[in-house]
Amino acid sequence: MLFYDYYSLLILLPLMVISLIIQGNLNSTYSKYSRVQNSRNTTGRDVALSILRSAGVNDVSVECVAGRLTDHYDPVKKVIRLSQDVYNGTSVASIGIAAHETGHALQYAANYTPVRVRSSIIGITNFSSNILYFLIILSFISRLPVICDIAVLCFAVIFIFQLVTLPVEFNASARAVANVGNMGYNDSDLSGVKKVLSAAAMTYVAATLVSLGQLLSFFLRTRRE
Secondary structure (H helix, E strand, O other), X not given: OHHHHHHHHXXXXXXXXXXXXXXXXXXXXXXXXXXXXXXXXXXXXXXXXXXXXHHOOOOOEEEEEOOOOOOEEEOOOOEEEEEHHHHHOOEHHHHHHHHHHHHHHHHHHOOOHHHHHHHHOHHHHHHHHHHHHHHHHHHHHHOOHHHHHHHHHHHHHHXXXXXXXXXXXXXXXXXHHHHHHOOOOOHHHHHHHHHHHHHHHHHHHHHHHHHHHHHHHHHHHHHHO
């Protein structure tokens, strides 16, 4: 058991460090390009609405929400929610993030397959997340194999969700870069947008690797015991 405790650390610790580095890079890149004004002096809201109109998507609205980097698309209410700095901001970071979230709205409008798959497993993923830590504690107390197996299954569901999220996020960023490139922004703007979205995309890669590491380490530990 002690061997697998150390083995788990060998799996998870490097992944946690990598995750922190990637998150730090995102914060640094976002901070840098949030201070660089875009060449057209347009806000994130302007960009989102322009992309929606160009794509013929008329049933999606754009709202402002509180917080930093709280931007997201709500497919149920069909609302693109942009943080205050992005909604009202005229920075390169603002237009990139707004275009990315609008990319998610376009995915749903186009019935993009990976986003449909992810939507179909959100419920079971949330349920797995909610019961997982209770199962982990219970598995170490009871030592019942069935509890361990259910916990491993929950880890697997979460990993699959993270894995499916990757093409969704990368595709939304690709749509964002293409749309910004077609809107008359200069090369400097486009370069900054790519860097911001690339930094953001890597956080999803890190989350997927950490999820896989948690699955493997718990699986090995329970099988050893």
